[in-house]
Amino acid sequence: MTIRTRMTLWYAGVLLLSALIIAGLSFKELRERHDNIEEPDDSLQDVIALICWIGIPAVILSIGGGWWLMRRALAPITTLTRAAEGINERNLTQPLPRSGNGDELDRLTQVLNTMTARLHESFTRIRDFTLHASHELKTPLTVLSGETETELRDESLSPREREHALSRLDELQRLARIVDGLTLLAKADAGLLTLNLAPVSLDELVRENFADTQILAQASGVRVELAACEPLSVKGDAHRLRQLLLNLADNAVKYNQQGGSITMKLSRSNGSALFSVSNTGPGVSPTALPRVFDRFFRGDPAHNNEAADGCGLGLSIAQWIVAAHHGEIKIESLPAKLTTVTVRLPIC
Amino acid sequence: MRVLVVEDEKKTASFIRKALQSEGFAVDVCHNGDEAMSAPSATPYDAIVLDIMLPGRDGLSLVRQWRQSRNATPVLLLSARGSVGERIEGLDAGADDYLPKPFALAELAARVRALTRRGSDNKSPVLRLADLSLDTVTRQAHRAGREIELTTREFRLLEFLLRSAGRLCARTMILEKVWDYDFDPGTNLVDVYIKRLREKIDADFHPKLLHTVRGAGYVMRET
Structure with a gap:
């Protein structure tokens, strides 16, 4: 129940109660007078008529008036709520509009504004931290992998030492990919990445990607089908779009099962390009679904040991690329049946 | 073949030198942007490995300076920032190739070799x-x-x-x-x-x- 309804009901209750008290008192008064002059008793009818013709309309009018007054009084709160609802991590610097008349609501708005400003500061600090951390990690990583490689050039290394060094190098390269992914996302968050926008024929990219996916899927006996590929052109960054398509395809292969299948589709719908990749893997549980775009999120760890080879940032990067192209990405999953990632991009 | 390595991080510079030497290059190392400024005009190098972040003059302005003074020695840029924009900026400034850190040493050597061979590639059909x-x-x-x-x-x-x-x-x-x-x-x-x-x-x-x-x-x- 909203405050407005609740207050209107209380107000109506109080009015009704006072009307009843007044009616009762006047009835008693009339009755006494009547007893004194001993005339035929029609005071009850008088009172009932009075209540019907004047009392009830008066109460209804007051309730209506009260509702209107409440609405007026609470309107600034509604406006404030609506403005506050529009706050997200990207527009924290935009303050809520203040009335400037110094009333309770104006003070509340001011408090909210200070709060979002503090939030913005924390967001910026976290972002800067990730950016600096990923940057700082690169020098020691370069030194470590460079020295490991130098070590590997030594002919006198025993097979065991060589195997150790090679395994270390593999892990260092994985670490490097994670750091790369983090840098990319931290820069995207800070708005430091720009896209090279140009008309890109999306169907061509999809067809290329389809060929690559077929090759990637072969090892696990997964069938790949291109169900539709309409000629479509979007305004985008070809490199990033390729990265997006490969990310999605790679996921569809990794999270599939032996002998499963992948279906890709590119079509036009309501003036947008719609690209989807479905796979027949074990899928994502409904509880994990909203979190798959989170950084480093891995669903059920028991299911995807193999997929853990990746850097855990693929879908987050995909989400950034889509958002940077003013598109939308979503994932749907019927566990053990079909998992579909759909990307919608504006057509140029 | 003589290569100049401009890199302020001592350890990195040292293993780059070792790797290139074992590939048969003669290597000079320089740890500072200002020192590196006049090096290519004093010694004819076949390639330069250049870090972007340097004390003194930074890598990008060095390439610009060299290109302005009509020095065409192939330059491979190294950078720890590694973003697409920076790659384009580096190539626009006149560098010939770009390698983000952390890199595989074997790849660095392969790229330097490719740079020194530029133009002499097998063009036969x-x-x-x-x-x-x-x-x-x-x-x-x-x-x-x-x-x-x-x-x-x-x-x-x-x-x-x-x-x-x-x-x-x-x-x-x-x-x-x-x-x-x-x-x-x-x-x-x-x-x-x-x-x-x-x-x-x-x-x-x-x-x-x-x-x-x-x-x-x-x-x-x-x-």
Whole structure:
């Protein structure tokens, strides 16, 4: 129940109660007078008529008036709520509009504004931290992998030492990919990445990607089908779009099962390009679904040991690329049946 | 072949020097941007490995200066920031190649070698290695007289590998040249394609021509 309804009901209750008290008192008064002059008793009818013709309309009018007054009084709160609802991590610097008349609501708005400003500061600090951390990690990583490689050039290394060094190098390269992914996302968050926008024929990219996916899927006996590929052109960054398509395809292969299948589709719908990749893997549980775009999120760890080879940032990067192209990405999953990632991009 | 390495981080500079020396290059190292400024005009280098973040003058302004003074020594930029924008900025400033940190040492060496060979690449339309030949005009491949069917991607891959025969092709270089990717997708795409290519050109033949250099990439050579 909203405050407005609740207050209107209380107000109506109080009015009704006072009307009843007044009616009762006047009835008693009339009755006494009547007893004194001993005339035929029609005071009850008088009172009932009075209540019907004047009392009830008066109460209804007051309730209506009260509702209107409440609405007026609470309107600034509604406006404030609506403005506050529009706050997200990207527009924290935009303050809520203040009335400037110094009333309770104006003070509340001011408090909210200070709060979002503090939030913005924390967001910026976290972002800067990730950016600096990923940057700082690169020098020691370069030194470590460079020295490991130098070590590997030594002919006198025993097979065991060589195997150790090679395994270390593999892990260092994985670490490097994670750091790369983090840098990319931290820069995207800070708005430091720009896209090279140009008309890109999306169907061509999809067809290329389809060929690559077929090759990637072969090892696990997964069938790949291109169900539709309409000629479509979007305004985008070809490199990033390729990265997006490969990310999605790679996921569809990794999270599939032996002998499963992948279906890709590119079509036009309501003036947008719609690209989807479905796979027949074990899928994502409904509880994990909203979190798959989170950084480093891995669903059920028991299911995807193999997929853990990746850097855990693929879908987050995909989400950034889509958002940077003013598109939308979503994932749907019927566990053990079909998992579909759909990307919608504006057509140029 | 003489290479100048401009890198302020001592350890990094040291293993780059060792790696390039073991590849047969003579290497000079410089730790500071201001010192590096006049180096290419004093000594004729065949290539320069240049870090972007340097004390004193930074890498980008160094390249600009050298290009302005008509010095065309090939430059490979190294950077820890590694973003697409920076790569474009670096190439616009006049650098010839760009390698983000952390990099594989083998790849750095391969790129430096590629830079020093620029222009002297094999331009013949038919590429050959042992009994393998690839006609880049008709897109036909033959090994020991037998014709080999190749898809477009496989053709481009083989062409790139053959053009750099005897030299290491790092995964990222293959992704750049054959796929036109400017990022490491973190998939085994290249490895899977190499495996298929191997089945076609190497499986039934001797000697094997396509070799893996673990942790670094691939190389085509007779032995």
